[in-house]
Amino acid sequence: MKSNKFPIDEVRSQFPALNFKNKEQVFPVYFDGPGGTQMVQSCIDRMLEYIETGMANLHGTFSTSQKTDLLLEKAKEAVGDLLNCSAREVAFGQNMTSLAFQVSNALRPLIEEGDEILVTQLDHRANVDPWIHLAKETGATVKWLPVDKEKLALDLTNLDSLINPKTKVVAVGLSSNLTGTVTDAKRIFKAAKNVGAITIADAVHAVPHFLIDKQELESDILFCSAYKFFGPHLGIAAIKKGLFERLEIPKLQPAPNEIPYKLETGTQNHEGIAGLCGAISFIESLGRGNSRREKLGFGMKAIEAHEEELMNELQEFLQSIPEVELFRAGNDIKKTPTFAFKIKDIHSREATEFFAEKFNLCIGDGHFYAATMAEVFPVMDTGGWIRIGFAPYNTFEEIAIFKTALKELLLMKT
Ligand SMILES: Cc1ncc(COP(=O)(O)O)c(C=O)c1O
Numbered sequence: 001m002k003s004n005k006f007p008i009d010e011v012r013s014q015f016p017a018l019n020f021k022n023k024e025q026v027f028p029v030y031f032d033g034p035g036g037t038q039m040v041q042s043c044i045d046r047m048l049e050y051i052e053t054g055m056a057n058l059h060g061t062f063s064t065s066q067k068t069d070l071l072l073e074k075a076k077e078a079v080g081d082l083l084n085c086s087a088r089e090v091a092f093g094q095n096m097t098s099l100a101f102q103v104s105n106a107l108r109p110l111i112e113e114g115d116e117i118l119v120t121q122l123d124h125r126a127n128v129d130p131w132i133h134l135a136k137e138t139g140a141t142v143k144w145l146p147v148d149k150e151k152l153a154l155d156l157t158n159l160d161s162l163i164n165p166k167t168k169v170v171a172v173g174l175s176s177n178l179t180g181t182v183t184d185a186k187r188i189f190k191a192a193k194n195v196g197a198i199t200i201a202d203a204v205h206a207v208p209h210f211l212i213d214k215q216e217l218e219s220d221i222l223f224c225s226a227y228k229f230f231g232p233h234l235g236i237a238a239i240k241k242g243l244f245e246r247l248e249i250p251k252l253q254p255a256p257n258e259i260p261y262k263l264e265t266g267t268q269n270h271e272g273i274a275g276l277c278g279a280i281s282f283i284e285s286l287g288r289g290n291s292r293r294e295k296l297g298f299g300m301k302a303i304e305a306h307e308e309e310l311m312n313e314l315q316e317f318l319q320s321i322p323e324v325e326l327f328r329a330g331n332d333i334k335k336t337p338t339f340a341f342k343i344k345d346i347h348s349r350e351a352t353e354f355f356a357e358k359f360n361l362c363i364g365d366g367h368f369y370a371a372t373m374a375e376v377f378p379v380m381d382t383g384g385w386i387r388i389g390f391a392p393y394n395t396f397e398e399i400a401i402f403k404t405a406l407k408e409l410l411l412m413k414t
Contacts, residue, residue: 006306007286008395014041014282015230015393026360029398033228034177034205034338034389035364039275040230042285046278047232047271057267068270075273076260078280081292082207083222085214085238091263092273095235096204096223097126102263103221103237104130105137106247107169107198113139115168118192120145121372122154122181123173127202127223128372131171140168145188147376152329153181156188163191169198174206174217178370178385180338181329182206189218198243204228208391209307209336211300214238230391231279232272237263286392303392310390311337313399323410327377327385337390343406346413348383354412359405363388 012018017038021027030038050071054064058072076087083090093099111117117135119128121144135142143162148155163170170192175182189199201219203212208229214222220243226234237260239247244259251262280296287298314337318324323344329335343351348365355361366384367374374380388402 006302006392008306008393011286012393012395015039016041016044018393022360024360029359029361029394029401030391031388031394031398031402032362032364033208033391033394034368034387036227037208037230037391038393039232040279040282042278042282043231043275044278047275050271050274055270071270071274071277072268075277078277078292079236079238082280082283082296083203083212083214083224083238084216084293085222086241088260089238089241089244091237091239091260092268093235093237093264094269095233096202096225097130097235099223099235099237099263100126100130100202101133102249102265103200103239103247104134106249107134108137109248110198110246111135111138111140111168114166115140116143116164116166117141117169117171118143118145118162118167118197119171120154120173120183121147121376122176122179122183122370123171123202123372124177124204124369125371126204126369127171127173127200131169131200134169141166143167144372145172147373149376151333152179152327153333154183154188156184159188159191163188163195163197165195167192167195167197169200171200171202173202173204174212175209175336175338176370176373177205177338177389178340178368178373178387179327179329180205180335180340180389182210182334182336185219186217193218205336205338208303209300210304211297226272226276226279229279230282232269232275234269234272234276236276239263306392307337307390307394310394310396310399311335311339313396314339314388314390314402317399317403321406321410324406339388340385341388342379342382342385343409346409348386350383351386351409354409355402355405358408359401361402361405363402 056064076090079090080087201222203224207224220240222238283299284295286302287295289295327340352365
Protein backbone atom coordinates (compact mmCIF):
# COMPACT_ATOMS: atom_id res chain seq x y z
CA MET A 1 0.00 0.00 0.00
CA LYS A 2 2.75 2.42 0.97
CA SER A 3 4.37 4.29 -1.91
CA ASN A 4 8.02 3.25 -2.08
CA LYS A 5 9.12 6.18 -4.24
CA PHE A 6 8.00 9.15 -2.19
CA PRO A 7 10.24 9.81 0.86
CA ILE A 8 7.24 10.07 3.16
CA ASP A 9 9.10 9.50 6.47
CA GLU A 10 11.68 12.10 5.57
CA VAL A 11 8.94 14.52 4.49
CA ARG A 12 6.96 13.99 7.69
CA SER A 13 10.04 14.57 9.81
CA GLN A 14 10.18 18.07 8.33
CA PHE A 15 6.78 19.09 9.70
CA PRO A 16 7.09 19.57 13.47
CA ALA A 17 3.34 20.16 13.92
CA LEU A 18 2.69 16.50 13.06
CA ASN A 19 4.23 15.50 16.39
CA PHE A 20 2.20 17.87 18.53
CA LYS A 21 -0.35 15.69 20.34
CA ASN A 22 -3.65 17.00 21.70
CA LYS A 23 -4.58 16.92 25.39
CA GLU A 24 -5.73 13.30 25.06
CA GLN A 25 -2.23 12.48 23.77
CA VAL A 26 -3.46 11.67 20.27
CA PHE A 27 -1.40 12.69 17.24
CA PRO A 28 -3.17 15.04 14.84
CA VAL A 29 -4.25 13.98 11.36
CA TYR A 30 -4.16 17.08 9.21
CA PHE A 31 -6.72 16.61 6.45
CA ASP A 32 -7.36 20.31 6.00
CA GLY A 33 -4.60 21.15 3.54
CA PRO A 34 -6.92 23.31 1.39
CA GLY A 35 -7.63 25.43 4.47
CA GLY A 36 -3.90 25.80 5.08
CA THR A 37 -1.01 23.36 5.28
CA GLN A 38 1.38 22.90 8.15
CA MET A 39 4.67 24.79 8.05
CA VAL A 40 7.77 23.01 6.87
CA GLN A 41 10.96 23.14 8.97
CA SER A 42 12.95 24.96 6.27
CA CYS A 43 10.35 27.75 6.41
CA ILE A 44 10.51 27.95 10.19
CA ASP A 45 14.33 27.93 10.04
CA ARG A 46 14.46 30.76 7.52
CA MET A 47 12.02 32.85 9.55
CA LEU A 48 14.00 32.32 12.74
CA GLU A 49 17.28 32.98 11.01
CA TYR A 50 15.97 36.29 9.66
CA ILE A 51 14.72 37.32 13.10
CA GLU A 52 17.72 36.07 15.07
CA THR A 53 20.36 37.61 12.85
CA GLY A 54 18.76 41.06 12.96
CA MET A 55 15.67 42.55 11.34
CA ALA A 56 15.51 45.89 9.57
CA ASN A 57 13.58 48.10 7.22
CA LEU A 58 14.67 48.57 3.60
CA HIS A 59 17.23 50.69 1.79
CA GLY A 60 19.53 51.48 4.72
CA THR A 61 23.31 51.63 4.76
CA PHE A 62 23.69 49.02 7.51
CA SER A 63 24.07 45.31 7.00
CA THR A 64 20.71 44.05 8.33
CA SER A 65 18.90 46.50 6.07
CA GLN A 66 20.95 45.39 3.09
CA LYS A 67 20.27 41.79 4.07
CA THR A 68 16.54 42.60 4.01
CA ASP A 69 16.76 44.30 0.58
CA LEU A 70 18.48 41.21 -0.76
CA LEU A 71 15.98 38.88 0.90
CA LEU A 72 13.04 40.52 -0.89
CA GLU A 73 14.81 40.29 -4.24
CA LYS A 74 15.73 36.64 -3.69
CA ALA A 75 12.19 35.79 -2.59
CA LYS A 76 10.76 37.35 -5.75
CA GLU A 77 13.21 35.35 -7.86
CA ALA A 78 12.12 32.15 -6.11
CA VAL A 79 8.44 32.95 -6.72
CA GLY A 80 9.29 33.79 -10.34
CA ASP A 81 10.70 30.28 -10.72
CA LEU A 82 7.72 28.74 -8.97
CA LEU A 83 5.19 30.45 -11.27
CA ASN A 84 7.33 31.00 -14.37
CA CYS A 85 7.25 34.76 -14.41
CA SER A 86 9.75 37.56 -13.89
CA ALA A 87 10.79 38.52 -10.35
CA ARG A 88 9.87 42.10 -11.31
CA GLU A 89 6.26 40.98 -11.69
CA VAL A 90 5.97 39.56 -8.16
CA ALA A 91 4.51 41.53 -5.24
CA PHE A 92 3.73 40.47 -1.69
CA GLY A 93 0.77 41.38 0.47
CA GLN A 94 -1.29 40.35 3.46
CA ASN A 95 -3.18 37.52 1.75
CA MET A 96 -4.76 36.72 -1.61
CA THR A 97 -8.10 38.36 -0.78
CA SER A 98 -6.58 41.71 0.18
CA LEU A 99 -4.35 41.74 -2.89
CA ALA A 100 -7.32 40.95 -5.15
CA PHE A 101 -9.32 43.86 -3.68
CA GLN A 102 -6.33 46.16 -4.12
CA VAL A 103 -5.95 45.09 -7.74
CA SER A 104 -9.70 45.40 -8.39
CA ASN A 105 -9.56 49.03 -7.30
CA ALA A 106 -6.54 49.62 -9.51
CA LEU A 107 -8.38 48.19 -12.53
CA ARG A 108 -11.17 50.78 -12.31
CA PRO A 109 -9.75 53.23 -14.88
CA LEU A 110 -9.53 50.39 -17.42
CA ILE A 111 -13.23 49.43 -17.16
CA GLU A 112 -16.22 51.37 -18.51
CA GLU A 113 -19.98 51.20 -18.19
CA GLY A 114 -21.35 48.42 -20.40
CA ASP A 115 -18.18 46.35 -20.23
CA GLU A 116 -18.48 42.77 -19.04
CA ILE A 117 -16.62 40.94 -16.29
CA LEU A 118 -16.71 37.14 -16.24
CA VAL A 119 -16.51 35.18 -12.98
CA THR A 120 -17.37 31.55 -12.20
CA GLN A 121 -19.79 29.67 -9.99
CA LEU A 122 -17.11 27.22 -8.96
CA ASP A 123 -14.68 29.71 -7.48
CA HIS A 124 -13.78 30.75 -3.95
CA ARG A 125 -15.48 34.12 -3.46
CA ALA A 126 -12.08 35.80 -3.08
CA ASN A 127 -11.86 35.45 -6.87
CA VAL A 128 -15.44 36.64 -7.39
CA ASP A 129 -16.35 39.51 -5.08
CA PRO A 130 -13.40 41.79 -5.84
CA TRP A 131 -14.49 41.68 -9.51
CA ILE A 132 -18.18 42.15 -8.65
CA HIS A 133 -17.05 45.16 -6.62
CA LEU A 134 -15.14 46.41 -9.67
CA ALA A 135 -18.29 46.01 -11.79
CA LYS A 136 -20.37 47.96 -9.25
CA GLU A 137 -17.87 50.79 -9.19
CA THR A 138 -17.65 51.08 -12.97
CA GLY A 139 -21.13 50.16 -14.23
CA ALA A 140 -19.85 46.97 -15.85
CA THR A 141 -22.01 43.85 -16.03
CA VAL A 142 -21.10 40.63 -14.23
CA LYS A 143 -21.44 37.41 -16.23
CA TRP A 144 -21.13 33.95 -14.73
CA LEU A 145 -19.54 30.82 -16.12
CA PRO A 146 -21.94 28.20 -14.75
CA VAL A 147 -21.03 24.96 -13.09
CA ASP A 148 -22.34 21.72 -14.60
CA LYS A 149 -24.04 20.12 -11.60
CA GLU A 150 -23.61 16.62 -12.95
CA LYS A 151 -20.00 16.95 -14.01
CA LEU A 152 -18.92 19.14 -11.08
CA ALA A 153 -16.87 21.21 -13.47
CA LEU A 154 -17.44 24.49 -15.28
CA ASP A 155 -19.78 24.25 -18.24
CA LEU A 156 -17.87 25.79 -21.13
CA THR A 157 -20.62 25.19 -23.74
CA ASN A 158 -21.42 28.88 -24.08
CA LEU A 159 -17.87 30.15 -23.65
CA ASP A 160 -17.88 31.78 -27.10
CA SER A 161 -20.85 33.98 -26.26
CA LEU A 162 -19.91 34.57 -22.63
CA ILE A 163 -16.55 35.89 -23.75
CA ASN A 164 -17.23 38.52 -26.41
CA PRO A 165 -15.84 41.91 -27.46
CA LYS A 166 -17.47 43.55 -24.42
CA THR A 167 -15.58 41.26 -22.01
CA LYS A 168 -12.81 43.14 -20.25
CA VAL A 169 -11.97 40.89 -17.28
CA VAL A 170 -12.05 37.11 -16.98
CA ALA A 171 -11.41 35.70 -13.49
CA VAL A 172 -11.00 31.94 -13.14
CA GLY A 173 -9.76 29.67 -10.36
CA LEU A 174 -7.25 27.11 -11.59
CA SER A 175 -8.71 24.49 -9.29
CA SER A 176 -11.59 24.35 -6.84
CA ASN A 177 -10.74 24.45 -3.13
CA LEU A 178 -14.02 22.61 -2.57
CA THR A 179 -14.18 19.74 -5.07
CA GLY A 180 -10.60 19.73 -6.35
CA THR A 181 -11.84 20.13 -9.94
CA VAL A 182 -9.07 21.52 -12.14
CA THR A 183 -10.43 23.97 -14.70
CA ASP A 184 -9.17 24.25 -18.26
CA ALA A 185 -8.14 27.84 -17.58
CA LYS A 186 -5.80 27.85 -20.55
CA ARG A 187 -8.74 27.41 -22.91
CA ILE A 188 -10.78 30.11 -21.16
CA PHE A 189 -7.87 32.55 -21.08
CA LYS A 190 -7.14 31.94 -24.75
CA ALA A 191 -10.72 32.97 -25.59
CA ALA A 192 -10.29 35.99 -23.29
CA LYS A 193 -7.06 37.00 -24.98
CA ASN A 194 -8.74 36.79 -28.40
CA VAL A 195 -10.98 39.68 -27.33
CA GLY A 196 -8.23 41.54 -25.45
CA ALA A 197 -9.62 40.88 -21.94
CA ILE A 198 -7.52 40.89 -18.78
CA THR A 199 -7.10 37.35 -17.44
CA ILE A 200 -7.01 36.72 -13.71
CA ALA A 201 -6.03 33.34 -12.23
CA ASP A 202 -6.73 32.30 -8.67
CA ALA A 203 -3.94 29.79 -8.14
CA VAL A 204 -4.35 29.53 -4.37
CA HIS A 205 -5.55 25.93 -4.43
CA ALA A 206 -3.48 24.95 -7.47
CA VAL A 207 0.06 25.93 -6.42
CA PRO A 208 0.25 23.28 -3.65
CA HIS A 209 -0.73 20.49 -6.05
CA PHE A 210 0.79 21.03 -9.50
CA LEU A 211 3.37 23.19 -11.23
CA ILE A 212 2.00 26.47 -12.54
CA ASP A 213 3.22 28.09 -15.74
CA LYS A 214 1.87 31.62 -15.66
CA GLN A 215 3.15 32.42 -19.13
CA GLU A 216 1.78 29.33 -20.79
CA LEU A 217 -1.57 30.00 -19.12
CA GLU A 218 -1.64 33.53 -20.52
CA SER A 219 -2.80 34.87 -17.17
CA ASP A 220 -2.13 38.58 -16.75
CA ILE A 221 -2.71 38.51 -13.02
CA LEU A 222 -2.19 35.49 -10.79
CA PHE A 223 -2.67 35.17 -7.05
CA CYS A 224 -1.54 32.59 -4.55
CA SER A 225 -1.03 32.28 -0.81
CA ALA A 226 2.09 30.87 0.85
CA TYR A 227 0.26 29.33 3.82
CA LYS A 228 -1.37 26.86 1.42
CA PHE A 229 2.03 25.51 0.38
CA PHE A 230 3.90 24.89 3.62
CA GLY A 231 4.79 28.55 4.18
CA PRO A 232 3.70 31.55 6.24
CA HIS A 233 0.51 33.60 6.06
CA LEU A 234 1.48 35.75 3.12
CA GLY A 235 -0.26 36.70 -0.14
CA ILE A 236 1.45 36.78 -3.53
CA ALA A 237 0.43 38.58 -6.72
CA ALA A 238 2.17 38.12 -10.06
CA ILE A 239 1.16 40.72 -12.63
CA LYS A 240 2.34 40.99 -16.23
CA LYS A 241 4.78 43.85 -16.62
CA GLY A 242 2.91 46.05 -19.16
CA LEU A 243 -0.39 45.81 -17.27
CA PHE A 244 1.30 46.22 -13.88
CA GLU A 245 2.90 49.46 -15.08
CA ARG A 246 -0.49 50.79 -16.17
CA LEU A 247 -2.25 50.00 -12.88
CA GLU A 248 -3.02 53.03 -10.76
CA ILE A 249 -2.57 51.64 -7.28
CA PRO A 250 -3.44 53.94 -4.38
CA LYS A 251 -0.18 54.61 -2.53
CA LEU A 252 1.53 57.00 -0.19
CA GLN A 253 3.24 59.83 -2.05
CA PRO A 254 6.87 59.02 -1.17
CA ALA A 255 6.49 55.25 -1.68
CA PRO A 256 8.00 53.87 -4.90
CA ASN A 257 6.03 54.13 -8.11
CA GLU A 258 7.84 51.28 -9.82
CA ILE A 259 6.62 47.75 -10.25
CA PRO A 260 6.37 45.53 -8.29
CA TYR A 261 6.89 47.71 -5.19
CA LYS A 262 3.95 50.01 -5.88
CA LEU A 263 1.55 47.22 -4.89
CA GLU A 264 3.37 46.63 -1.60
CA THR A 265 1.80 49.26 0.63
CA GLY A 266 3.71 49.85 3.86
CA THR A 267 6.30 47.58 5.38
CA GLN A 268 6.07 43.97 4.35
CA ASN A 269 6.15 40.82 6.47
CA HIS A 270 9.91 40.35 6.10
CA GLU A 271 10.14 37.31 8.34
CA GLY A 272 7.25 35.74 6.44
CA ILE A 273 9.00 36.45 3.15
CA ALA A 274 12.12 34.74 4.53
CA GLY A 275 9.90 31.77 5.42
CA LEU A 276 8.45 31.69 1.92
CA CYS A 277 11.96 31.08 0.54
CA GLY A 278 12.25 28.09 2.88
CA ALA A 279 8.86 26.74 1.76
CA ILE A 280 9.84 26.94 -1.90
CA SER A 281 13.20 25.29 -1.17
CA PHE A 282 11.31 22.37 0.40
CA ILE A 283 9.49 21.68 -2.90
CA GLU A 284 12.81 22.12 -4.72
CA SER A 285 14.45 19.57 -2.40
CA LEU A 286 11.98 16.91 -3.59
CA GLY A 287 13.10 17.37 -7.20
CA ARG A 288 16.21 17.20 -9.30
CA GLY A 289 17.62 19.11 -12.26
CA ASN A 290 19.94 21.93 -13.18
CA SER A 291 17.79 24.95 -12.56
CA ARG A 292 15.48 25.79 -9.67
CA ARG A 293 12.50 25.76 -12.05
CA GLU A 294 13.41 22.25 -13.18
CA LYS A 295 13.80 21.05 -9.60
CA LEU A 296 10.48 22.62 -8.64
CA GLY A 297 8.88 20.86 -11.61
CA PHE A 298 10.15 17.45 -10.51
CA GLY A 299 9.38 18.24 -6.88
CA MET A 300 5.77 19.03 -7.77
CA LYS A 301 5.57 15.84 -9.86
CA ALA A 302 6.70 13.82 -6.83
CA ILE A 303 4.07 15.52 -4.66
CA GLU A 304 1.40 14.92 -7.32
CA ALA A 305 2.24 11.23 -7.62
CA HIS A 306 2.07 10.72 -3.85
CA GLU A 307 -1.15 12.68 -3.53
CA GLU A 308 -2.69 10.77 -6.41
CA GLU A 309 -2.17 7.47 -4.58
CA LEU A 310 -3.81 8.89 -1.46
CA MET A 311 -6.59 10.35 -3.58
CA ASN A 312 -7.40 7.01 -5.23
CA GLU A 313 -7.46 5.26 -1.88
CA LEU A 314 -9.86 7.75 -0.32
CA GLN A 315 -12.07 8.00 -3.39
CA GLU A 316 -12.51 4.24 -3.54
CA PHE A 317 -13.42 4.16 0.15
CA LEU A 318 -15.88 7.06 0.03
CA GLN A 319 -17.56 5.58 -3.03
CA SER A 320 -18.01 2.28 -1.21
CA ILE A 321 -20.05 3.83 1.63
CA PRO A 322 -23.72 4.11 0.68
CA GLU A 323 -24.39 6.92 3.21
CA VAL A 324 -21.74 9.14 1.63
CA GLU A 325 -22.68 11.54 -1.14
CA LEU A 326 -19.48 12.51 -2.90
CA PHE A 327 -19.24 15.69 -4.98
CA ARG A 328 -16.53 14.66 -7.36
CA ALA A 329 -15.87 15.22 -11.06
CA GLY A 330 -15.44 12.13 -13.26
CA ASN A 331 -12.29 10.35 -14.33
CA ASP A 332 -11.94 12.45 -17.49
CA ILE A 333 -11.41 15.60 -15.40
CA LYS A 334 -8.18 16.36 -13.57
CA LYS A 335 -8.57 16.91 -9.84
CA THR A 336 -6.49 17.83 -6.83
CA PRO A 337 -6.65 15.54 -3.76
CA THR A 338 -9.50 17.58 -2.28
CA PHE A 339 -12.83 15.89 -1.57
CA ALA A 340 -16.23 17.39 -0.72
CA PHE A 341 -18.93 15.09 0.58
CA LYS A 342 -21.98 14.82 2.79
CA ILE A 343 -23.14 12.02 5.05
CA LYS A 344 -26.79 11.05 4.85
CA ASP A 345 -28.85 12.27 7.84
CA ILE A 346 -25.81 13.62 9.68
CA HIS A 347 -25.15 17.34 9.97
CA SER A 348 -21.67 18.07 8.62
CA ARG A 349 -20.63 19.93 11.77
CA GLU A 350 -21.70 17.00 13.94
CA ALA A 351 -19.53 14.70 11.84
CA THR A 352 -16.42 16.89 11.95
CA GLU A 353 -16.88 17.41 15.70
CA PHE A 354 -16.95 13.64 16.18
CA PHE A 355 -13.85 13.19 14.00
CA ALA A 356 -11.99 15.91 15.90
CA GLU A 357 -12.96 14.91 19.42
CA LYS A 358 -12.54 11.15 19.13
CA PHE A 359 -9.71 10.89 16.60
CA ASN A 360 -7.98 14.29 16.45
CA LEU A 361 -8.84 14.37 12.75
CA CYS A 362 -8.58 17.93 11.43
CA ILE A 363 -11.36 18.01 8.84
CA GLY A 364 -13.31 21.10 7.79
CA ASP A 365 -17.02 21.64 7.20
CA GLY A 366 -19.11 24.41 5.62
CA HIS A 367 -18.93 26.12 2.23
CA PHE A 368 -15.23 27.05 2.37
CA TYR A 369 -16.07 30.36 0.71
CA ALA A 370 -17.07 28.52 -2.46
CA ALA A 371 -20.36 30.08 -1.45
CA THR A 372 -21.92 30.19 -4.92
CA MET A 373 -21.59 26.42 -5.08
CA ALA A 374 -23.45 26.20 -1.78
CA GLU A 375 -26.30 28.18 -3.39
CA VAL A 376 -26.28 26.08 -6.56
CA PHE A 377 -26.56 22.79 -4.73
CA PRO A 378 -27.83 23.97 -1.90
CA VAL A 379 -26.26 22.29 1.11
CA MET A 380 -26.09 24.78 3.94
CA ASP A 381 -29.25 23.57 5.73
CA THR A 382 -27.31 20.49 6.71
CA GLY A 383 -24.05 22.25 7.48
CA GLY A 384 -22.53 22.41 4.01
CA TRP A 385 -19.89 19.96 2.92
CA ILE A 386 -17.31 17.95 4.79
CA ARG A 387 -13.94 18.48 3.13
CA ILE A 388 -10.84 16.33 3.19
CA GLY A 389 -7.79 17.70 1.43
CA PHE A 390 -4.37 16.11 1.37
CA ALA A 391 -0.88 17.53 1.62
CA PRO A 392 2.42 15.72 0.89
CA TYR A 393 2.83 14.71 4.54
CA ASN A 394 -0.41 12.68 4.60
CA THR A 395 -0.31 8.88 4.65
CA PHE A 396 -2.34 5.74 4.04
CA GLU A 397 -2.24 5.10 7.80
CA GLU A 398 -4.03 8.39 8.35
CA ILE A 399 -6.66 7.43 5.79
CA ALA A 400 -7.12 4.20 7.75
CA ILE A 401 -7.81 6.26 10.89
CA PHE A 402 -10.45 8.21 8.99
CA LYS A 403 -12.03 4.99 7.72
CA THR A 404 -12.37 3.73 11.30
CA ALA A 405 -13.78 7.09 12.40
CA LEU A 406 -16.41 7.23 9.68
CA LYS A 407 -17.48 3.64 10.29
CA GLU A 408 -17.81 4.35 14.02
CA LEU A 409 -19.86 7.46 13.36
CA LEU A 410 -22.21 5.55 11.08
CA LEU A 411 -22.59 2.74 13.62
CA MET A 412 -23.35 5.23 16.36
CA LYS A 413 -26.03 6.99 14.31
CA THR A 414 -27.88 3.94 12.99
C1 LIG B 1 -9.08 28.87 -3.99
C2 LIG B 1 -8.88 29.96 -2.99
N1 LIG B 1 -8.83 31.23 -3.40
C3 LIG B 1 -8.63 32.24 -2.55
C4 LIG B 1 -8.48 32.02 -1.21
C5 LIG B 1 -8.26 33.18 -0.30
O1 LIG B 1 -6.92 33.23 0.08
P1 LIG B 1 -6.42 34.11 1.33
O2 LIG B 1 -6.80 33.39 2.55
O3 LIG B 1 -4.95 34.22 1.11
O4 LIG B 1 -7.08 35.44 1.21
C6 LIG B 1 -8.53 30.73 -0.71
C7 LIG B 1 -8.42 30.45 0.74
O5 LIG B 1 -8.91 29.47 1.23
C8 LIG B 1 -8.72 29.66 -1.63
O6 LIG B 1 -8.77 28.38 -1.22
